[in-house]
Each structure stands twice: as C-alpha cells, then as structure tokens.
Amino acid sequence: MGLSNVMKGRRHALGMSQKQLAALSGVTVRQIARYEAGEQQPALNVAVAIAAALDISVAELAGEFESQPDLSGEWTLAWEHRATASETRVVTDEVTITQYGTVVRVAADVANGERFPWRGEFRLCADRVLVGWHQADEVPAARFGTLLLTVDNEAGVGEGRWVSVDTEGRPASGRAGMVRGRASAAEVVARCFGRVRRTD
16 A cells, blocks of 8 residues: 555545645645645655654555554444443444554444444554544543453454443443454354343
8 A cells, every 4th residue: 555545545534634634744735635646755754744644654654564463344342331230231333443554443333322423543552452542423421431452353353441431420441342243242242251141
C-alpha cells in the first residue's frame, strides 16, 4: 500500500476532510489532493507533519508496515456485565475493524434499546495486545472507556477487560472477548470466558 492510499484511507478512517488534514499539517488543500492522487510525494518535513496529523509513523505513512497480524474485517465483541450480585450477563456487538499498521479502528453500528453505535481506536502492541479507547455515539450521557485485549489472530479470538464509567459516574469493569466473524454471545463466552450464567 503506497503513501497516497495510506493517507486517504487513514484520513477517511479518522473522519477527517482534506481541508482538516491540510490545517493540521500546515499544507494546502490542493497539495493534500495531489499527494492523495499520487501525483507528488511530500518532502520529509511535510511527511512528518502529515504523519503527526494522522497519528501514524512516517514509515506507516509510506506504507512500510512491519510484519504483523491483520485484524481487519468483521468481528463479534462481547462485554461481560454483572446483572446482580450472583448473575452475570453478556452483551455482544458486531464490529468492523480497519487496521493501518499498528493503528486499529473499531466501529459498531448497533442501536437496539440499551446498545448504541460506538467507535474506538486502539494500538496493536507486540503483535498481540490491543489497547485503546471506545466511546458511544449519539447517546444522552457520554459513555466511554478503555479496552485491553490479547489477540490470537490465527485462532480468531481475543480476550481481556474493559473499564468504563457507569451511568452514575462510577468506575465499572468486566471481561471482554472477541471472535472473528459473526458469532452468538454463547459462542464468544465459550471461546473466551468459560461459562457464565446468562447471555443476552
């Protein structure tokens, strides 16, 4: 993947316009368009500014990704919540992962009562650890938090923990897991958590 494709893809993944990228990097919109069309290559100092604006390394901007797992695609992400003192429930979201080097974007397009669309951005560390933030979109109270997962890309599973703030503003946490492809809560539980009492 060349610089023009990385630049355009990363900008789109961030929901950023050419005008916004130009403002952040100190480059004209016309020049950004030339780079994305592959008509010109930026000088090193300009590439550094563009990479910083896109929150990736210069090597990643140049399309030189280290050999690492590609997590891009469809996954099912499960969140374990304590329903009562003695009962746990698991809710799942179908998510789409887009990866640019070590930068991993996650988007869930859900809206079913208590579940809301959300997005997040993570870093892939040591080829198997995903760590980053997630935030719900279009909800009255901001719902956000962090997520850390260890991922076995060959097996198509990941497991870890989420930490967030509940509706009363208190810290909350629980186990999290993900399975490549579309899966039921029960399948994610079986592959990532072991047994819990109830799945929704």
